[in-house]
Amino acid sequence: MERNTGYHVAVVGATGAVGEQMLKTLDALEFPISQLTLLSSARSAGKKISFKDEEYTVQEAKPESFEGVDIALFSAGGSVSKLLAPEAVKRGAVVVDNTSAFRMDPNVPLVVPEVNENDLHDHNGIIANPNCSTIQMVVALEPIRQAFGLKKVVVSTYQAVSGAGHLAIDELKSQAEAMLKGETVEPKFLPVKADKKHYPIAFNAIPQIDVFQENGFTYEEMKMINETKKIMHMPELKVAATCVRLPVVAGHSESVYIEVEKEGVSTDEVRTLLSQADGVTLEDNPEEQIYPMPLLAEGKPDVFVGRIRKDLDEDRGFHLWVVSDNLLKGAAWNSVQIAWSLVKQDLLTRKN
Amino acid sequence: MERNTGYHVAVVGATGAVGEQMLKTLDALEFPISQLTLLSSARSAGKKISFKDEEYTVQEAKPESFEGVDIALFSAGGSVSKLLAPEAVKRGAVVVDNTSAFRMDPNVPLVVPEVNENDLHDHNGIIANPNCSTIQMVVALEPIRQAFGLKKVVVSTYQAVSGAGHLAIDELKSQAEAMLKGETVEPKFLPVKADKKHYPIAFNAIPQIDVFQENGFTYEEMKMINETKKIMHMPELKVAATCVRLPVVAGHSESVYIEVEKEGVSTDEVRTLLSQADGVTLEDNPEEQIYPMPLLAEGKPDVFVGRIRKDLDEDRGFHLWVVSDNLLKGAAWNSVQIAWSLVKQDLLTRKN
CATH class of the missing domain: 3.30.360.10 (Dihydrodipicolinate Reductase; domain 2)
Structure with a gap:
């Protein structure tokens, strides 16, 4: 794969209040995206969402949804993260998780780039985004x-x-x-x-x-x-x-x-x-x-x-x-900042 | 004057948010009132206010408004209190002042009955009601x-x-x-x-x-x-x-x-x-x-x-x-509690 063409990004919880801001932030921070997969619960699947003038259909999040995904941004509740984040990691994605599911796990870095960006080096596939407050x-x-x-x-x-x-x-x-x-x-x-x-x-x-x-x-x-x-x-x-x-x-x-x-x-x-x-x-x-x-x-x-x-x-x-x-620095913005830092520090599983 | 027929009460700032609650509280606490004088700025004078099925016309507060008043409850701003509270005291009234005008004056007790009711004994005509918070x-x-x-x-x-x-x-x-x-x-x-x-x-x-x-x-x-x-x-x-x-x-x-x-x-x-x-x-x-x-x-x-x-x-x-x-314990209720305590402890200037 050619370098720098971008990454396959998945947003889990794309129809939620934070998911919405994640898409805006990916755009605002000019995150290099080669492919975008929007995922949600079965209930919200089928909804249409626009990103950079393209229309996407939201799909139900399943283990196999993460095939080929480089970075998965999770914000669909703790139980979804617990179930699907390990599945995403298994398939080679790095997960930035905005729920409380893994925050206190000693094997998971909990990162605010302005404070402890270096902790990203210790990641094992999942990085937790802290609580907004x-x-x-x-x-x-x-x-x-x-x-x-x-x-x-x-x-x-x-x-x-x-x-x-x-x-x-x-x-x-x-x-x-x-x-x-x-x-x-x-x-x-x-x-x-x-x-x-x-x-x-x-x-x-x-x-x-x-x-x-x-x-x-x-x-x-x-x-x-x-x-x-x-x-x-x-x-x-x-x-x-x-x-x-x-x-x-x-x-x-x-x-x-x-x-x-x-x-x-x-x-x-x-x-x-x-x-x-x-x-x-x-x-x-x-x-x-x-x-x-x-x-x-x-x-x-x-x-x-x-x-x-x-x-x-x-x-x-x-x-x-x-x-x-x-929803921004407290959630979406910090998550995308983490994703950018992973890219810049060459800390993704699949090197692009 | 016969004992226990009640007191001549004046409310200064009767048309304000706190004044309104003072009247409700005088009623709720069954304060013994023989005469009620409702006072305000010139701007609000002339307004009609009902109290215990009687209608009162609000008068402009002036020094001579306090002739014969036993207890004056002030809540019309610090500058009104500074000007008129001493005039009320001069005419024999005891003032319970809900503004910040005299609160830190060492000669003025600042009273919350549940905390320092005894300080009322040291009053010199004015008792300050503390700030609501x-x-x-x-x-x-x-x-x-x-x-x-x-x-x-x-x-x-x-x-x-x-x-x-x-x-x-x-x-x-x-x-x-x-x-x-x-x-x-x-x-x-x-x-x-x-x-x-x-x-x-x-x-x-x-x-x-x-x-x-x-x-x-x-x-x-x-x-x-x-x-x-x-x-x-x-x-x-x-x-x-x-x-x-x-x-x-x-x-x-x-x-x-x-x-x-x-x-x-x-x-x-x-x-x-x-x-x-x-x-x-x-x-x-x-x-x-x-x-x-x-x-x-x-x-x-x-x-x-x-x-x-x-x-x-x-x-x-x-x-x-x-x-x-x-507006209640933070203002009107505490003021009327102070007035009641003055009555019960026989601390009014004119004994009824």
Whole structure:
């Protein structure tokens, strides 16, 4: 095969909210594609999707769908990944998996290119894409860790419904419409489709994302805690999270309190550092009311950081406000960045 | 005058969002009223308001409006309080002021009855009602402080628009309506009417409440920090706050991280303590998805606490989720509670 003609890429979950953004991102990042295979559950198979002026018919994902595939981007739920990612690897594909299925597997690198791109060298066919709320936080924290050390993180999240898929977006919009008319609503989807109870999200804040664990934290909170330690290679880092769903369509926000190792660091030093950091856009000018907001972050691949303040009591304490489009850097953009990095570092199974 | 026939009560800012709730609360708490005077700015004077089946005409607030008034509940902005509260005191009234005008004045008690009711004994005519987001937090923290000591508080807020008045509620609703139709919106009010820039609140989260201070914190954040120390009589307490406005009509939520003095405290001990605490309703059963939410707290006077978790790294660290209707316990309800306590403790200037 001629070099550089491109790669056979498969997108699993192509009809979902993240899959949609993956296709946009493959286009935006000019990923070299020789062949594109769009896969989904049996239920969504047959749908038509356009990519670069060509129409594709979505096929049901099966083990044999991955014959000849070089890179498979998975975002169709953990159970699909558990079943089909090994099948894709068996057939020579490298999998970038956007579910939580393999994230904590010690044999699977969990990668945010700005933070731990080198971990890609240890891959065994599967690379895990971290949880959306984790990704944007570690992009903001890694430059600080490198410069000043990092001891402790306490994060409270303000998460958009798009992280829960198209159905959740529709639910927010239809509930908002009904409630504005004074009608009652019957929640069916949020906070977790498969959980026992459902609550309205419009004009509300729900302190539950994903299901509860035995320790009283939600799975989303434990993802942030465990994934942050793994990505930053800091099992000893103190991390705590409270994750909250908001009536916001797209863009997660995070109020992050950190304690660094170094004494005497100033707010301006943190600002300067982040203004030069990979993947970060500093939006921090209180005098001009410049700070990140989800409505402004939607559709952009950057991690926006602002409201940087040194704590008034703790010399090593700092507060940050971190916002990013959870479907982009939090999911699709990071996955395609990983795929590009695999290409550039010549880490695919089949060399093109 | 015969004892117990009631008091001459004045409500300043009677047409506002808080004033409206003050009247409802005076009614709900069966406050003994012999005469009611409803006051406002010149702009709102002349409006008619019903209270207990009687119609009142709102009058423009002037120094002489307070002749004969026993208790004046102020909630018409700091500048009105600064001008007229001393005039009311001069005429023999005791003022319960819901603005920030006198809160940090060392001669003015800043009172949440569940926490520091005794401070009322030191009043000199004016008692300050704390900021809404402060009140609900200290109601939840005081029982913990008493039992286990308190060293550190880091809070991130999720605040409703009703705290910014009727105009902000209207702005949220009209923006949501327009955005659902795909129309563009022109924000005019939030985050701060008098500030330079305005941002949409519908489907957004704005990390600015009140104006920025020189230290990079907003005034709302500094209110939470300074008022908490004053109410709890703990100038040495470490407190940090990040305050965020949400597209929620009523009900502030708070993600609170604390560190207590005592070692070895369990989550269940904190739960038991709060289940018995004055003014607190415990809503904390992860298995049954029971936790506080603003939509459920609206119209109720309690402070709801849930999502209580011991930190996974810090033995003395705990996380709480605290929700309350900011117009009730956060404003009107607390003010009327203070007035009732003044009556019961015989602390009014004119004895009835």
